Structures are given as C-alpha cells and as structure tokens.
Amino acid sequence: MKDYMQGVQDSLPVMLGVVPFGITCGVMGLAAGLTPVETVLMSLLVFAGAAQFIGITMLGAGITGWGLIVFTTLLINLRHLLMGVSLAPHLLKLPLARQLLLTFSLTDESYSVTMNRTDKEGYSADYQMGSSWAFYFIWAASTTIGVLVGSYIPDPLAWGLDFAMPATFLAMLMPRLTNHVSVAVCLVAAIVAVVGAAYFPGKWYIIAACLAASITGGILEKEDKHAV
Structure with missing residues (x-):
C-alpha cells in the first residue's frame, strides 16, 4: 500500500x-x-x-x-x-x-x-x-x-x-536526460520525428522515431559496456 x-x-x-x-x-x-x-x-x-x-x-x-x-x-x-x-x-x-x-x-x-x-x-x-x-x-x-x-x-x-500534453511530455523527458546516451537518443528521436512528419504519410514518423531511438540507444550502450 x-x-x-x-x-x-x-x-x-x-x-x-x-x-x-x-x-x-x-x-x-x-x-x-x-x-x-x-x-x-x-x-x-x-x-x-x-x-x-x-x-x-x-x-x-x-x-x-x-x-x-x-x-x-x-x-x-x-x-x-x-x-x-x-x-x-x-x-x-x-x-x-x-x-x-x-x-x-x-x-x-x-x-x-x-x-x-x-x-x-x-x-x-x-x-x-x-x-x-x-x-x-x-x-x-x-x-x-x-x-x-x-x-x-x-x-x-x-x-x-x-499545448498541455507536449509541455507535460517535455517535463517528463528532461529529468531523464542524465547522460550522453539519453541525450543522443533524444536528439535522434526528435530529428527523425520532425523529418518524418514532413515526409512520411500518416503517423509512420512515430514508429520511425521509436525505432531510430531504440537502435541508437542499443548501439551506444553496447559501446559503453565494451569500453568498460
């Protein structure tokens, strides 16, 4: 409880x-x-x-x-x-x-x-x-x-x-940007989402941004583990 x-x-x-x-x-x-x-x-x-x-x-x-x-x-x-x-x-x-x-x-x-x-x-x-x-x-x-x-x-x-929801998501996002991996993932997702919204049909830019961010995070975390 x-x-x-x-x-x-x-x-x-x-x-x-x-x-x-x-x-x-x-x-x-x-x-x-x-x-x-x-x-x-x-x-x-x-x-x-x-x-x-x-x-x-x-x-x-x-x-x-x-x-x-x-x-x-x-x-x-x-x-x-x-x-x-x-x-x-x-x-x-x-x-x-x-x-x-x-x-x-x-x-x-x-x-x-x-x-x-x-x-x-x-x-x-x-x-x-x-x-x-x-x-x-x-x-x-x-x-x-x-x-x-x-x-x-x-x-x-x-x-x-x-505007309430974008502001809410930003408020949730900022505390999680605590290292270079999270910052890089955020930037990749933002860039892909903006470009995708301009050129992809429908809402496919959401999926593209999620996949790009996931791949970026996976690669960077893997590199960090190898460095250690």
Missing part, C-alpha cells in the same frame, strides 16, 4: 498536464457527434489519449469504417510495444490478472513515472499500479468535465489546451 500511494503521489505533478488534455477530449468528442455517454465510455474503455483524438477526428470527418479506425489507432499505439518490452522482465513475474490490469492501464505518463522510480529504487508493481490507475481516474474525470462544459468551449484548441 505504501508503494501504491507513493505512485499516486509522484504522478500528481504530471496530472496537471493531463487534465486540460482530457477536457479537450471530452469537448472534441461532442463536436465530432458522439453522445456524452459514448465520449466518456471511450475514455473508460480505450484509455489512450492520442488514439482517442485520432479516432474522434476520423469520426468527425465522416470516416465510419471501423477497420480503418482500428488500424490507424493501432499504428499510433505501436510505441506501447517498446514500453511493454522494457517492462516485460518485471511484469512476467506477476499473476496474469495483475499483468492484464497493468498492461491495460499503461500510458506514456505512468511509464515515465514508473521508470524513474525503477532506475532509482527498483521496480514495484504496486507503485506502477498506483501511478497507472491515478492517471486512469483523472483522465476519465477530466473527460467527463469536458463533456459537461462542452457547450461553453466550442473550440478548445483556441484556448491553447492542445
């Missing part, structure tokens, strides 16, 4: 960036033609910010082919494969029910908070559970707020709420 509450506590600062993003999701869901119940259920059952936004955008554009929507959101969320691989040595030791709960609730934010703790004090399933489910409830609550105030904020992007 102590680790669980510590996970919740350590996640609180990051939640400040999640709230406006969740409110925006609720507002945009209504604007795209979803009912209030459908919009909130999407956050409860899907629980994937970027995937929800692209899904809502596609529905708002009149795209109703579920196969295309599922494929697009799956493409965006492929980065979870990399996060899952890094957590697999820890999760595979847990009971299946707990594995399912932790994998469903895994987000970029909870992953970052959990890995920060793991690097310093070792992995704790209770800590990850506290962080993950804290984000789950705040995401659902903020989406509900967005649904309730949707009629008063017809265009949330005009308020600059879309």
Whole structure:
C-alpha cells in the first residue's frame, strides 16, 4: 500500500498536464457527434489519449469504417510495444490478472513515472499500479468535465489546451536526460520525428522515431559496456 500511494503521489505533478488534455477530449468528442455517454465510455474503455483524438477526428470527418479506425489507432499505439518490452522482465513475474490490469492501464505518463522510480529504487508493481490507475481516474474525470462544459468551449484548441500534453511530455523527458546516451537518443528521436512528419504519410514518423531511438540507444550502450 505504501508503494501504491507513493505512485499516486509522484504522478500528481504530471496530472496537471493531463487534465486540460482530457477536457479537450471530452469537448472534441461532442463536436465530432458522439453522445456524452459514448465520449466518456471511450475514455473508460480505450484509455489512450492520442488514439482517442485520432479516432474522434476520423469520426468527425465522416470516416465510419471501423477497420480503418482500428488500424490507424493501432499504428499510433505501436510505441506501447517498446514500453511493454522494457517492462516485460518485471511484469512476467506477476499473476496474469495483475499483468492484464497493468498492461491495460499503461500510458506514456505512468511509464515515465514508473521508470524513474525503477532506475532509482527498483521496480514495484504496486507503485506502477498506483501511478497507472491515478492517471486512469483523472483522465476519465477530466473527460467527463469536458463533456459537461462542452457547450461553453466550442473550440478548445483556441484556448491553447492542445499545448498541455507536449509541455507535460517535455517535463517528463528532461529529468531523464542524465547522460550522453539519453541525450543522443533524444536528439535522434526528435530529428527523425520532425523529418518524418514532413515526409512520411500518416503517423509512420512515430514508429520511425521509436525505432531510430531504440537502435541508437542499443548501439551506444553496447559501446559503453565494451569500453568498460
């Protein structure tokens, strides 16, 4: 229970960036033609910010082919494969029910908070559970707020709420840039993402940046081990 509450506590600062993003999701869901119940259920059952936004955008554009929507959101969320691989040595030791709960609730934010703790004090399933489910409830609550105030904020992007998540990710990233490997990986990912966004179709630049960063990190860490 102590680790669980510590996970919740350590996640609180990051939640400040999640709230406006969740409110925006609720507002945009209504604007795209979803009912209030459908919009909130999407956050409860899907629980994937970027995937929800692209899904809502596609529905708002009149795209109703579920196969295309599922494929697009799956493409965006492929980065979870990399996060899952890094957590697999820890999760595979847990009971299946707990594995399912932790994998469903895994987000970029909870992953970052959990890995920060793991690097310093070792992995704790209770800590990850506290962080993950804290984000789950705040995401659902903020989406509900967005649904309730949707009629008063017809265009949330005009308020600059879309900047909340990039700012949150930057706040999570900066503390992890502690050595030359992490800095190099960050720079490679940023360059590939920017170039890819300009020249690659759809969201493939996300996958390209993840792969380039992973390869860079693997090569540099291998070189460091050989040097030692």
